[in-house]
Amino acid sequence: MIKFLFKGLMRDKSRSLLPMLVVSLGVMMTVLLQSILGGFLNETIESTANFTTGHLKVMTREYSKNSAQIPNDLALVGVDTLKKSLQKQFSNISWTERIQFGGLLDVPDSLGRTRAQGNVSGMGISLLKNDQEINRIDLKTRLVKGEFPTKAGEILISDDLFHKMNLKLGDKVTLISSGMYDDMAMYNFRISGTLHFGINVLDRGMVIADIEDIRAALNMDNSAGEILGFFTGEMYNNKLAKAAAQSFNAQYASSKDKFAPVMLPLSDMNDMGFLVAYSESIQTFIVVIFIIAMGIVLWNAGLIGGLRRYGEFGLRLAIGENKNEIYRSLIAESFLVGTVGSVIGVIAGLLISWYFQAVGINYGDAMKDATFLMPSVMRAHISLTTYYIGFVPGIISTVVGSMLAGIGIYKRQTANLFKELES
Amino acid sequence: MTCLASTLFAQTPSGKTIMDKVDDNMSAKTRIMTASMEIGSERTKRTMVSKSYGEGDHKSYTEYLAPAREKGTKMLKLENQLWIYSPSTDRTIQISGHMLRQSVMGSDMSYEDMMNDKPLLEQYKAEVTGTETVDGRNCWVVTLTAIIPDINYFSRKMWVDTERYVPLKEELYAKSGKLLKRITFSNIQKVAGRWYPMAFVYKDMLKDGSGTKMTIQEIKLEASISSNIFNLGNLK
Numbered sequence: 001m002i003k004f005l006f007k008g009l010m011r012d013k014s015r016s017l018l019p020m021l022v023v024s025l026g027v028m029m030t031v032l033l034q035s036i037l038g039g040f041l042n043e044t045i046e047s048t049a050n051f052t053t054g055h056l057k058v059m060t061r062e063y064s065k066n067s068a069q070i071p072n073d074l075a076l077v078g079v080d081t082l083k084k085s086l087q088k089q090f091s092n093i094s095w096t097e098r099i100q101f102g103g104l105l106d107v108p109d110s111l112g113r114t115r116a117q118g119n120v121s122g123m124g125i126s127l128l129k130n131d132q133e134i135n136r137i138d139l140k141t142r143l144v145k146g147e148f149p150t151k152a153g154e155i156l157i158s159d160d161l162f163h164k165m166n167l168k169l170g171d172k173v174t175l176i177s178s179g180m181y182d183d184m185a186m187y188n189f190r191i192s193g194t195l196h197f198g199i200n201v202l203d204r205g206m207v208i209a210d211i212e213d214i215r216a217a218l219n220m221d222n223s224a225g226e227i228l229g230f231f232t233g234e235m236y237n238n239k240l241a242k243a244a245a246q247s248f249n250a251q252y253a254s255s256k257d258k259f260a261p262v263m264l265p266l267s268d269m270n271d272m273g274f275l276v277a278y279s280e281s282i283q284t285f286i287v288v289i290f291i292i293a294m295g296i297v298l299w300n301a302g303l304i305g306g307l308r309r310y311g312e313f314g315l316r317l318a319i320g321e322n323k324n325e326i327y328r329s330l331i332a333e334s335f336l337v338g339t340v341g342s343v344i345g346v347i348a349g350l351l352i353s354w355y356f357q358a359v360g361i362n363y364g365d366a367m368k369d370a371t372f373l374m375p376s377v378m379r380a381h382i383s384l385t386t387y388y389i390g391f392v393p394g395i396i397s398t399v400v401g402s403m404l405a406g407i408g409i410y411k412r413q414t415a416n417l418f419k420e421l422e423s
Numbered sequence: 424m425t426c427l428a429s430t431l432f433a434q435t436p437s438g439k440t441i442m443d444k445v446d447d448n449m450s451a452k453t454r455i456m457t458a459s460m461e462i463g464s465e466r467t468k469r470t471m472v473s474k475s476y477g478e479g480d481h482k483s484y485t486e487y488l489a490p491a492r493e494k495g496t497k498m499l500k501l502e503n504q505l506w507i508y509s510p511s512t513d514r515t516i517q518i519s520g521h522m523l524r525q526s527v528m529g530s531d532m533s534y535e536d537m538m539n540d541k542p543l544l545e546q547y548k549a550e551v552t553g554t555e556t557v558d559g560r561n562c563w564v565v566t567l568t569a570i571i572p573d574i575n576y577f578s579r580k581m582w583v584d585t586e587r588y589v590p591l592k593e594e595l596y597a598k599s600g601k602l603l604k605r606i607t608f609s610n611i612q613k614v615a616g617r618w619y620p621m622a623f624v625y626k627d628m629l630k631d632g633s634g635t636k637m638t639i640q641e642i643k644l645e646a647s648i649s650s651n652i653f654n655l656g657n658l659k
Binding site for chain 2: 073077104106108112113114174176178179181182183184186187188219258259
């Protein structure tokens with residue numbers, strides 16, 4: 001039966017070519033949109049996770065309430081023990097502590113007096129132990145001059161601030177900030193390198209140093225503002241993150257201590273909930289849009305095809321073929337058209353997606369005045385879903401289009417068939 | 424009690440007179456004092472010891488003696504300028520701008536509070552607004568309202584001991600009427616012929632914690648101080 005229908009379709013190109021082209025085009029667009037939008041959303045989520053929120057973040061309850069103010073006086077204490085317990089409880093998550101801070105960077109003259117001062121926002125991360133955090137924040141591509149700190153007392157500074165303050169690599173600078181006990185903290189650093197983020201707010205005055213230096217500077221021994229968790233080798237998974245946070249927070253539910261640790265999933269931080277929800281529903285959204293759009297086009301194509309095949313259907317009915325059989329064969333034909341069109345569309349969509357995944361679209365220049373963290377290169381992301389998502393609108397819309405167009409078969413009156421054939 | 428209060432109020436001196444007498448007790452040409460500062464935050468208590476030298480209202484020098492992390496930290500105030508020396512960085516930094524709003528060594532006191540030592544009557548109009556008892560002592564309640572613009576605290580309320588002319592409590596308010604700081608003075612002793620509070624608790628009402636308790640261990644008023652003390656070079 002299928003072989004018979006397929007032969008019919010191959011021999012009568014006018015019956016199959018237009019619907020197939022429409023399906024291929026629609027499926028290709030579906031695949032491309034899914035991979036590009038999915039890739040862009042994932043990259044945005046991962047950039048934010050890597051730089052700011054982690055997939056999960058542990059803070060004290062009070063720190064979490066006031067986190068925009070970076071209240072290091074409310075930081076976590078006894079971080080070593082807490083981190084060990086987190087690693088034991090959530091072995092699929094890699095945990096790392098960070099300290100965010102703000103302050104002034106003071107540059108001395110030859111007599112040790114203030115020559116220049118600038119506001120800075122900073123981050124203490126694990127820089128000296130291994131490259132994990134350097135890779136996570138993608139600092140290698142952001143390094144403009146010099147090198148990463150290789151010993152204690154070295155700091156990375158934004159390239160813009162470096163030039164603004166007329167500094168040289170190796171220059172001594174003093175960080176003036178607030179310590180964990182709200183006292184004024186002063187700490188000397190040597191500049192080991194400069195960074196360019198491509199984001200105005202960071203390029204104005206970002207500094208990054210090893211977390212142990214920041215602990216010494218801010219009197220935060222074995223303390224940290226935040227412990228960030230990242231799913232090992234995986235992208236953010238909201239379901240897993242929420243489950244982990246729920247199980248961790250349940251342990252402290254009865255505690256009234258405002259410094260008790262609290263775990264938040266990425267979707268509950270930095271207004272990321274909308275982006276995560278959007279990312280989760282984007283596939284359904286694309287599929288529904290394309291099913292509706294292609295369904296309408298293919299319905300119309302089916303109606304035109306049905307009109308053209310008016311005589312054929314009449315003859316088939318006249319020689320005794322059942323209306324249901326004709327209707328079923330019409331749907332089977334459309335299923336074949338949908339499948340073949342979908343295969344072609346998926347292949348074309350995957351090829352273009354693969355190109356955008358490998359090369360990406362650099363829109364960094366357009367984002368130079370951004371005030372939030374976004375990837376400067378937009379890349380497609382080919383996932384397992386990319387391989388099959390096109391078949392859903394491809395086949396459904398073709399079949400639905402034919403089903404709607406084929407309803408006319410049931411309206412034909414046997415008594416009029418020969419009259420119609422004669423005319 | 425009501426009778427005593429009304430008798431007291433009938434004999435009330437003017438706000439200016441009270442403040443002048445308070446000034447006679449609290450101000451000295453020079454002072455050298457060693458004090459401990461206990462800072463009680465919600466999570467910890469820290470105690471610091473410092474030795475300070477003061478000359479009039481405009482010059483003061485403080486050196487922190489303990490604990491180890493703060494030892495050797497020095498502060499010098501000359502007129503309206505303030506410098507801090509940190510031994511760990513071997514840097515002397517002038518504190519200015521928004522840094523003045525930071526807390527002094529994590530205490531409830533800001534550098535701005537430390538800098539503002541102009542006589543109160545040059546900044547406020549004093550008015551006696553009542554009588555109250557503080558720690559069993561009869562006090563005049565003196566309300567001070569700012570007469571100059573750009574002032575940290577728009578109004579103050581001071582509870583002044585009616586016999587010893589020393590403040591026992593003080594509250595500092597914002598223009599909105601919000602209470603910002605509260606200072607309670609205790610252990611009033613006679614020092615060089617004047618009444619002087621040997622301990623006080625400074626509480627930032629916007630911060631959690633029990634406040635900062637200053638206890639004077641040793642005080643010398645009208646002692647001679649070498650002019651070298653108030654020298655920028657003395658910080659290192």
